[in-house]
Amino acid sequence: MDARSKEHxxxxxxxxxxxxxxxAGGMVLTTCGVEGLPEMxxxxxxxxxxxxxxxxxxxxxxxxxxxxxxxLCNRTFFWKIDYYDERCEFGSADPSDPRQTTRVLTLMxxxxx
Numbered sequence: 001m002d003a004r005s006k007e008h009x010x011x012x013x014x015x016x017x018x019x020x021x022x023x024a025g026g027m028v029l030t031t032c033g034v035e036g037l038p039e040m041x042x043x044x045x046x047x048x049x050x051x052x053x054x055x056x057x058x059x060x061x062x063x064x065x066x067x068x069x070x071x072l073c074n075r076t077f078f079w080k081i082d083y084y085d086e087r088c089e090f091g092s093a094d095p096s097d098p099r100q101t102t103r104v105l106t107l108m109x110x111x112x113x
Contacts, residue, residue: 009063011096016065016081019103021050026081026103027088033109034077041073048072049079049107064095069110076110 019026023046034042052068059067066081083095084102092101 008096012064012066015096015098015101016103020052020065020079020081020105023050023105025098026105029104029106031106031108031112033112034107037073045070045072045077045107048077049105052079077107078110078113079105079107081105 015025018024028046030042034045037045048070049068052070054068054070055065059069064081067079069076069078071077082104083092084090084104085092086100086102088102088104095101095103
C-alpha cells in the first residue's frame with residue numbers, strides 16, 4: 001500500500017470512528033430483529049457500538065473500522081458502516097470526503113445477516 005492509500009484509509013477510519021462514537025454526521029439504522037428488542041437492550045447495544053474498539057485483521061481487514069460484532073443478552077450483534085453519496089442513492093465516490101459521503105451504520109442481529 002502506498003503512502004497515499006494509507007492516508008486515504010486512515011482518513012476513512014478517522015471519519016468512521018468519529019461517526020460511530022457520536023452517531024453524528026450520518027444515519028443509524030436498526031433491523032426488524034433489533035427493533036423488536038426491549039428499549040433498554042437496544043440502548044445498551046448502541047452504547048456498545050459507540051464504545052467498540054476490538055478491531056483486528058479478522059473483522060477489519062481493510063483497516064477502516066467499518067464492522068464489528070459483540071454479545072449482549074445471549075445474542076450476537078453485528079454493526080456495519082456503509083458509504084453512500086449525499087442523497088443515499090449510490091455508493092460514495094470517495095468515503096474519505098465527508099462532503100460527498102453519507103455514512104450509514106446498520107445494527108443487526110447476527111441471525112439476520
